[in-house]
Every structure is written in C-alpha cells, then in structure tokens.
Amino acid sequence: MQTAPYRFQLLAPPGTPTLKVSGPVDSNPAAYERYLSSLQRLRAQTYLADGAIAPEQLDGQGRFRMHRDEESWHFLLINSEDEAIGCVRYLTHLPSACVDDLSISHCPMAKHPVWGSKFRGALEADLTFARQNLLTFVEVGGWAIESSHRHTRAALEILLASFSWARMIGGAIGCCTATFRNNSAVMLRRIGGCSIEYNDEAIPAYEDASYGCMMEVLRFRFQNFDPRFQKMVDNIYARIAEQRTIAASLQDELCQDEALKTSNGLHALSRALQSANQNIAATAGMLIPS
Numbered sequence: 001m002q003t004a005p006y007r008f009q010l011l012a013p014p015g016t017p018t019l020k021v022s023g024p025v026d027s028n029p030a031a032y033e034r035y036l037s038s039l040q041r042l043r044a045q046t047y048l049a050d051g052a053i054a055p056e057q058l059d060g061q062g063r064f065r066m067h068r069d070e071e072s073w074h075f076l077l078i079n080s081e082d083e084a085i086g087c088v089r090y091l092t093h094l095p096s097a098c099v100d101d102l103s104i105s106h107c108p109m110a111k112h113p114v115w116g117s118k119f120r121g122a123l124e125a126d127l128t129f130a131r132q133n134l135l136t137f138v139e140v141g142g143w144a145i146e147s148s149h150r151h152t153r154a155a156l157e158i159l160l161a162s163f164s165w166a167r168m169i170g171g172a173i174g175c176c177t178a179t180f181r182n183n184s185a186v187m188l189r190r191i192g193g194c195s196i197e198y199n200d201e202a203i204p205a206y207e208d209a210s211y212g213c214m215m216e217v218l219r220f221r222f223q224n225f226d227p228r229f230q231k232m233v234d235n236i237y238a239r240i241a242e243q244r245t246i247a248a249s250l251q252d253e254l255c256q257d258e259a260l261k262t263s264n265g266l267h268a269l270s271r272a273l274q275s276a277n278q279n280i281a282a283t284a285g286m287l288i289p290s
Helices: 029-050 116-132 153-168 181-191 225-240 252-287
Strands: 007-012 024-028 073-078 084-093 136-145 172-179 206-208 212-219 245-247
Touching: 007 029, 007 206, 007 225, 024 084, 029 073, 029 084, 029 136, 029 245, 073 153, 084 153, 116 172, 116 212, 136 153, 153 181, 153 225, 181 212
Parallel strands: 007 245, 024 245, 136 172
Antiparallel strands: 007 073, 073 084, 084 136, 172 212, 206 212
C-alpha cells in the first residue's frame, strides 16, 4: 500500500505505440498539457533557486521549457494538489539516429579541442550498441524536485525511476549530463551511472558556462544497477505499470500493427544474423589448422 504523500505519473510523447509499453496508456491532451506545464513550472522554480537559469529564460507563465520537451517521456511525482513535486525526462531516439541527432552532442564537451572527437566517438559506439541489441537509446535529464523533498526517498525514486521506465519500454541504454551541484553526479554514479568512455578512456568532467557549474557525461545500461536498489526499482515498475500513462495522442491501430510487424522482423533478422555469424565462425574454425 502506498503511504508516500505523492503518486507517480508518466507522460508519453505524441504518437506513442501502446503495443510497445507495459501498462495502460490513455490519450488525454488536456491532462497531458496540464501536467507538462506543472513540471515546467517546478523546473523553473528549482533551477532559478540553484542559479542554473536566469529569469528571462522563463516563458510568460513562469515555465522553463526545455527543447524537445513535447517529444519526450516524463516521469513525475504528483502531490495531493495534483501538482508536480518531482520530475525527470527521457528523450528517446530512433534506431537510425546519428550523433548529431542527440541533444547532448551540442554540449561544450563536443567542441573540446582534445576530447571532442573522442566524446563523439563514444556516443556513436553507444548508438551502434543500441541498434545491434534492439534497445532504445535515451537521453535522460530535466531532473527537478521540490526543495522540501530533497535528500528523501522521493529524490531517490526520481533517480531509480529511469531503470523502471526502461523496463516498461522493452530495454534501453543512454546517457545524461550530470551536475556536481547538489551531489547529483555522485548520486547517479551510486545507482548505476558510469563515465562515458572511448577506447577504455574516460571522458573527463567539464565546466558548463550556461549552467555555471562543473558537469560530466554519464553512461547508463539500464539493465545494470546497484543490486541494493532492486526492490525499489521493482516497486516503482509495478506502480507505474498499473498507473495509467497519459499521452497527448496515440498511434492508431493500423500503425501499431505495422510497428509490431517491423519489430518482429527486426528480431528475426537479428537472430538470423547471429546464427549466420556463428556458422561463419564455426566454418572458419574448421578451416584454420591447429
């Protein structure tokens, strides 16, 4: 039984195929817009207080709207007044995505004279891994939590929600930029984040002038996390899977059928390629004299 003074709410981007998501998904444009505005106001309040943004970056309704918010998934903590007190967003990418399609490819590290090319190489390697393993590549960010809930279970649930959400959509890998402010980077490392690497060389932290603090890029394989948090991840998954996800719109049934056929075809192709590679390896082994 849930005893916390908040509940979970998941927002899905427009055109979400319900066949690919665990749990019920409803199209409700009005509720979607209301919750999206609520999380953007929470972001504004939190980031202004931290000095991460300036007042002129807010819109006329006091919201801090991040680029591509409407294309992203959002996990929220909702209080008894039906307002967001915590949030995080997941920007997913198609298998055909390249490095330049990623928002993170425009961060200061991508322009670094020494590390820039290695950083881009690391991102390309992860995109390739996702493609080969039929996983979704996701950029995680937009974290915010009401000050009264920092350093509480709520703050930990906001971080662990990513692992539960990834399970809901069938598996994912990804990355995020993590700030050293409020120990965010430290906490993300504790639950499963690690340095993004290129040829076993860790990409270092960097100064981000736009946020006025040190940042680092962390990599996540969302099936891997500290086993101490297994029970919490399972609990979050169960609660968001039974809670109705809200979308601005859904993919129609015909498109969903086509998406399912495409997905099944990709899985069959992957199995065929794996089998072919095994046969080639076996044949090569027979041809090479011992």
